[in-house]
Amino acid sequence: MNDPNIADIYDLPEYYDIIFADDWESEFEFLRFCFDRYVDGPAQRLLEPACGTGRLLVELDQAGYDVAGVELNAKMARYCHQRCPSADLLAGDMSNFQLAQFAQPEPFDAGFNMINSVRHLLSEQKAVSHFRCMADVIRPGGIYVVGLHLTPTIGDPLEEETWVATRDDVTVTCHLETYDRDLDSRIERASLSYDIAAKDRDLQVTGDLSFRTYTAEQMEQTLQTAGGWEIAQTYDFTYDQEQPIVVSEKSEDVVYVLKRIA
Numbered sequence: 001m002n003d004p005n006i007a008d009i010y011d012l013p014e015y016y017d018i019i020f021a022d023d024w025e026s027e028f029e030f031l032r033f034c035f036d037r038y039v040d041g042p043a044q045r046l047l048e049p050a051c052g053t054g055r056l057l058v059e060l061d062q063a064g065y066d067v068a069g070v071e072l073n074a075k076m077a078r079y080c081h082q083r084c085p086s087a088d089l090l091a092g093d094m095s096n097f098q099l100a101q102f103a104q105p106e107p108f109d110a111g112f113n114m115i116n117s118v119r120h121l122l123s124e125q126k127a128v129s130h131f132r133c134m135a136d137v138i139r140p141g142g143i144y145v146v147g148l149h150l151t152p153t154i155g156d157p158l159e160e161e162t163w164v165a166t167r168d169d170v171t172v173t174c175h176l177e178t179y180d181r182d183l184d185s186r187i188e189r190a191s192l193s194y195d196i197a198a199k200d201r202d203l204q205v206t207g208d209l210s211f212r213t214y215t216a217e218q219m220e221q222t223l224q225t226a227g228g229w230e231i232a233q234t235y236d237f238t239y240d241q242e243q244p245i246v247v248s249e250k251s252e253d254v255v256y257v258l259k260r261i262a
């Protein structure tokens with residue numbers, strides 16, 4: 001078996017898409033529920049910062065929404081463009097972008113960022129800048145749905161998980177493991193590995209990911225510093241529309257529905 005340790009796991013969008021696109025339906029249904037329930041007026045123009053392969057954009061595009069994305073990794077952005085050519089895609093940094101950079105520079109009705117991408121912004125300055133950029137491009141009455149794992153201040157956080165997905169003749173086993181967490185610098189390091197089994201090849205690749213840690217209080221502080229947002233409701237990663245949650249010191253996976261206030 002080859003073992004080409006690669007520096008950036010996001011340089012392999014074709015495998016990312018197999019492993020992460022598998023379970024798109026619950027997120028898709030949940031997002032549609034949020035657009036209907038929390039956006040004032042129609043929700044037609046949608047933006048996904050850090051859109052990756054566009055696994056959700058493509059489904060929303062097919063459902064009739066106008067979709068746009070921002071993505072830093074050139075290989076991800078190229079894959080997303082091929083997969084969803086009608087997406088208004090910006091190759092850039094989600095902590096530094098403006099409406100004028102999109103092909104159609106009109107305010108968005110809603111944004112979403114479902115699985116921890118906000119935590120890739122490793123400083124308070126970048127995180128605040130991201131939420132300000134989002135507030136600048138989403139109209140008042142619109143929403144931003146943000147899913148992330150918080151670090152609980154009571155109890156032990158989840159340290160590793162493994163899951164498997166298959167597309168056509170390719171099976172990918174994904175292992176995500178947190179190996180270092182410094183709550184003072186607020187940096188968490190994780191390894192993400194793919195075991196890829198296909199008819200004509202077997203491959204193992206591993207990459208490192210860095211995440212910023214957030215307690216519930218730290219998340220609220222960042223939002224307050226950024227301004228322009230209020231927390232309309234909170235859910236968890238079960239995406240159960242009937243079961244909003246109350247965020248506590250024990251909370252780990254939280255989906256914030258942020259409302260853009262004037």
Ligand SMILES: C[S@@+](CC[C@H](N)C(=O)[O-])C[C@H]1O[C@@H](n2cnc3c(N)ncnc32)[C@H](O)[C@@H]1O
Pocket residue numbers: 010020048049050051052053054055056070071072073076092093094095113114115116117120121
């Ligand atoms: C966990 S993936 C999520 C992709 C997609 N949102 C999804 O739900 O499948 C994180 C993505 O964030 C992108 N990313 C990381 N930092 C970024 C930044 N500063 N600006 C834009 N994209 C970024 C990565 O390249 C990667 O595609």
